[in-house]
Amino acid sequence: MLERVTRLGEFEWEVPTGTVPGMRVPGRFFLSDSLYKSLESGAVQQLANVATLPGIIRYSMGMPDIHWGYGFPIGGVAAFECDTGVISPGGVGFDINCGVRLLSTPLTIDDLGHRRELIETLYQAVPTGVGAKGPVRLSLGDLEDMMVQGAAWPVRQGYGLPEDLDHCEEQGCMAQALSQAVSAKAKQRGMPQSGTLGAGNHFLEIQVVKELYDPGAAKAFGIHPGQICVMIHCGSRGLGHQTCTDHLKVLEGATKRYNIVLPDRQLACAPLSSPEGTAYFGAMAASANYAWANRQMIMHTTRTVFEKMYGIEYESMHLVYDVAHNVAKMEEHSHEGKRIAVCVHRKGATRAFGPGSPDLPSGYAKTGQPVIIPGSMGASSYLLRGTTIAMERTFGSTCHGAGRILSRSAAKKTINGAKIKNSLSKEGIIVRAPNDAAIAEEAPGAYKPSAEVVRIVDALGISNLVARLEPLGVIKG
Amino acid sequence: MSYEELDHTADIRLKVRSPSPDSLFAETALAMMKIVYGESRFGEVERTIELEAGNTENLLLDFLSEVLFLSEVEYLVFSSAIVNISGNSLRALLTGEPFDPERHRGGTEIKGISYSGFSIVKEDEGYVLDILFDV
Numbered sequence: 001m002l003e004r005v006t007r008l009g010e011f012e013w014e015v016p017t018g019t020v021p022g023m024r025v026p027g028r029f030f031l032s033d034s035l036y037k038s039l040e041s042g043a044v045q046q047l048a049n050v051a052t053l054p055g056i057i058r059y060s061m062g063m064p065d066i067h068w069g070y071g072f073p074i075g076g077v078a079a080f081e082c083d084t085g086v087i088s089p090g091g092v093g094f095d096i097n098c099g100v101r102l103l104s105t106p107l108t109i110d111d112l113g114h115r116r117e118l119i120e121t122l123y124q125a126v127p128t129g130v131g132a133k134g135p136v137r138l139s140l141g142d143l144e145d146m147m148v149q150g151a152a153w154p155v156r157q158g159y160g161l162p163e164d165l166d167h168c169e170e171q172g173c174m175a176q177a178l179s180q181a182v183s184a185k186a187k188q189r190g191m192p193q194s195g196t197l198g199a200g201n202h203f204l205e206i207q208v209v210k211e212l213y214d215p216g217a218a219k220a221f222g223i224h225p226g227q228i229c230v231m232i233h234c235g236s237r238g239l240g241h242q243t244c245t246d247h248l249k250v251l252e253g254a255t256k257r258y259n260i261v262l263p264d265r266q267l268a269c270a271p272l273s274s275p276e277g278t279a280y281f282g283a284m285a286a287s288a289n290y291a292w293a294n295r296q297m298i299m300h301t302t303r304t305v306f307e308k309m310y311g312i313e314y315e316s317m318h319l320v321y322d323v324a325h326n327v328a329k330m331e332e333h334s335h336e337g338k339r340i341a342v343c344v345h346r347k348g349a350t351r352a353f354g355p356g357s358p359d360l361p362s363g364y365a366k367t368g369q370p371v372i373i374p375g376s377m378g379a380s381s382y383l384l385r386g387t388t389i390a391m392e393r394t395f396g397s398t399c400h401g402a403g404r405i406l407s408r409s410a411a412k413k414t415i416n417g418a419k420i421k422n423s424l425s426k427e428g429i430i431v432r433a434p435n436d437a438a439i440a441e442e443a444p445g446a447y448k449p450s451a452e453v454v455r456i457v458d459a460l461g462i463s464n465l466v467a468r469l470e471p472l473g474v475i476k477g
Numbered sequence: 478m479s480y481e482e483l484d485h486t487a488d489i490r491l492k493v494r495s496p497s498p499d500s501l502f503a504e505t506a507l508a509m510m511k512i513v514y515g516e517s518r519f520g521e522v523e524r525t526i527e528l529e530a531g532n533t534e535n536l537l538l539d540f541l542s543e544v545l546f547l548s549e550v551e552y553l554v555f556s557s558a559i560v561n562i563s564g565n566s567l568r569a570l571l572t573g574e575p576f577d578p579e580r581h582r583g584g585t586e587i588k589g590i591s592y593s594g595f596s597i598v599k600e601d602e603g604y605v606l607d608i609l610f611d612v
Binding site for chain 2: 043067069070071090093095198242248265266404434437441477
């Protein structure tokens with residue numbers, strides 16, 4: 001598969017049509033020489049598979065954190081024309097609207113005493129890991145409201161500030177949500193889990209702003225050197241997982257009914273205008289709204305902990321932004337000289353809308369949207385901004401993280417979680433997790449260097465660097 | 478239990494070998510429990526699953542999804558599974574213990590069972606399953 005790849009530029013590579021039968025457009029991905037060395041054949045195969053889907057326009061794209069997933073590659077972006085295109089859960093994933101938010105505080109590194117106590121308090125306050133129950137058990141009515149209102153639901157209940165909503169992608173709510181398309185089983189899983197972090201690569205991290213690359217944009221985002229911030233990474237929990245499972249099955253039947261031939265079952269899909277496609281889109285949007293509400297609840301808990309421990313005002317902690325990185329969205333983009341409506345799938349990719357784009361709050365209209373790129377555990381995270389180049393080249397998209405290079409099993413075999421915890425502790429980074437294996441799986445060595453991934457997106461101009469944040473402490477599921 | 482973990486960058490990919498479809502289904506469900514919860518003890522709690530699907534592959538996908546669902550919503554960790562497949566229908570008796578945060582937090586959450594690379598092949602010595610869990 002890799003032998004079919006051709007190089008187009010310093011960071012740009014093409015997978016030509018014909019690499020797998022039925023490709024409608026070529027594949028394009030963005031990598032440096034050093035990251036190309038770790039590219040798996042499976043990721044290229046998946047990029048080519050996506051190019052066979054009906055209605056895809058321009059390219060099947062891979063961001064610099066591209067790696068082998070299921071269905072779409074991770075780091076995959078594809079846009080489908082609304083009237084001829086399809087929607088596929090393989091382009092969103094099981095964790096619908098897995099995403100990241102960044103909360104700024106008025107504290108600086110010198111104010112942050114009792115760091116170990118802070119991490120322990122957060123670990124006790126934010127339910128993490130397998131089998132965790134949320135701080136509030138929702139009634140079915142509450143859950144229905146949450147799926148329709150998204151982040152606005154917890155804000156109305158007192159778990160946040162109205163200004164938080166402006167600083168979420170889509171204002172924390174997709175209006176197309178159809179809670180009736182979410183199964184009873186998914187709702188049953190969702191009711192006890194609101195406000196829980198989950199497991200795997202999900203985390204809550206205390207960070208310090210270490211370096212500014214674009215002081216003007218940083219000022220607009222309310223970020224300054226030495227400032228303490230909190231990054232929260234999680235998704236739609238069991239509700240989203242079950243929604244994907246349920247609709248994947250329905251869409252597999254639909255694929256056959258609409259005579260769509262697929263190279264991978266996980267790419268099961270249906271025309272966007274079909275009843276099956278509409279139902280999945282509505283259920284996915286409802287799950288995305290649940291995820292925004294979930295991150296809002298966790299941020300509320302975090303603010304409360306900081307308020308009590310450091311005597312700062314709840315209102316002095318601002319949400320910088322919240323981005324989704326597993327989602328499909330209806331958007332308008334330029335294509336062949338015309339503005340057209342498309343459904344953009346981002347699977348492990350972040351929206352990076354540039355200056356003047358719709359859906360940006362007035363404070364970010366000139367800078368473009370904040371783009372939040374978490375590093376792996378112990379590594380730098382980055383704040384970037386969306387660009388006009390992203391709007392022109394990648395349907396307003398960029399990378400979502402560092403991207404794995406080592407499998408979880410290989411990481412567990414070769415990396416000792418306890419040792420990692422100790423060495424991070426020596427660097428001043430406190431890690432709190434339910435077990436050491438969870439630390440080994442997510443160890444820095446299992447991921448591509450985040451600095452290299454953001455260097456590529458910055459050089460390409462599909463998002464531009466604003467600030468670098470360094471970890472001080474992390475809680476993991 | 479006869480399964481091995483295959484390489485996959487982001488998720489968990491298993492190859493499971495078993496003499497019959499019944500034992501293949503049971504072993505895969507227990508492998509999944511081990512991934513999520515780590516080690517568990519035998520318990521007294523019983524749950525039954527009855528399902529029908531169009532073919533053996535879909536029967537297994539539905540069965541595993543149902544095990545995940547039951548385990549999550551009822552906070553149960555299953556350590557034994559007896560599966561009886563007849564044509565395209567299945568009856569399974571699962572036995573386990575209630576989730577205990579002190580002992581069952583040694584694993585990682587499975588978000589879903591992927592259709593990518595999913596196959597059941599009959600070989601001379603029995604059945605071989607390739608399966609990918611999103612974690």
